[in-house]
Amino acid sequence: MSKINFESVQKILHLDAPYPNFPSWEEKLEFAVDGVTVKAIVKRAWRQITIRIVEPFDVHAWTFEPPLIALGAAIRHRQALLEKRGITDTEDCIVKARNAYLRHVAYLRLKPEIDAAQQEFLKQFSQKLDSLLLVSEAVNARVRMEKTEQRRKFKAGEIGQKEYQLALKNLQQQACDASTPYSNLKYKVDTELKDIQNSMIDEWFAGQVKND
Numbered sequence: 001m002s003k004i005n006f007e008s009v010q011k012i013l014h015l016d017a018p019y020p021n022f023p024s025w026e027e028k029l030e031f032a033v034d035g036v037t038v039k040a041i042v043k044r045a046w047r048q049i050t051i052r053i054v055e056p057f058d059v060h061a062w063t064f065e066p067p068l069i070a071l072g073a074a075i076r077h078r079q080a081l082l083e084k085r086g087i088t089d090t091e092d093c094i095v096k097a098r099n100a101y102l103r104h105v106a107y108l109r110l111k112p113e114i115d116a117a118q119q120e121f122l123k124q125f126s127q128k129l130d131s132l133l134l135v136s137e138a139v140n141a142r143v144r145m146e147k148t149e150q151r152r153k154f155k156a157g158e159i160g161q162k163e164y165q166l167a168l169k170n171l172q173q174q175a176c177d178a179s180t181p182y183s184n185l186k187y188k189v190d191t192e193l194k195d196i197q198n199s200m201i202d203e204w205f206a207g208q209v210k211n212d
Contacts, residue, residue, distance in 0.1 A: 031094055033101055040097040047071060051097050061100035106201045114200050118193050125189050132182035139178035143171045
């Protein structure tokens with residue numbers, strides 16, 4: 001982030017202290033939704049804002065953490081959006097916390113249906129995931145043993161530094177090659193499970209609006 005960009009947002013971030021002693025602080029929120037008192041905590045640091053609901057349950061609500069290179073532009077953009085909507089930063093945090101509360105309540109109501117849909121989806125991949133995990137664990141176990149053996153040979157003077165480093169590099173690549181298929185499929189499955197959950201919650205909200 002350029003000096004000009006940093007200075008343009010320094011006042012917004014309350015950065016009146018030299019790096020790395022930038023201040024961080026918390027703001028407590030309390031509001032009511034359908035007669036239920038909801039409490040949340042906003043944690044603010046110079047590069048991050050996080051909102052977490054703490055009552056009536058504990059759930060992450062929102063995080064604002066733009067990359068450092070775009071920090072100035074992102075903060076100015078957010079300030080402009082707040083001004084356009086005519087609300088303060090605190091009011092925006094309450095809106096985000098309220099939305100997170102409502103979505104979590106909807107999730108709790110729909111949990112049996114969501115679990116059933118996710119389990120049905122998992123059936124397509126559970127055996128493949130288990131198989132890839134077994135391969136990954138077996139290869140990693142072998143790699144650990146071979147690393148120990150290579151370390152022993154190196155310390156005993158049976159192999160030189162270059163040969164030792166090359167062996168470690170090859171073993172590390174073997175472990176990576178074995179774990180990558182599992183990691184990639186696991187990520188794909190986890191993403192789809194989250195999409196199923198969000199889609200069912202969105203449909204529930206759409207139905208509530210239609211009924212109203």
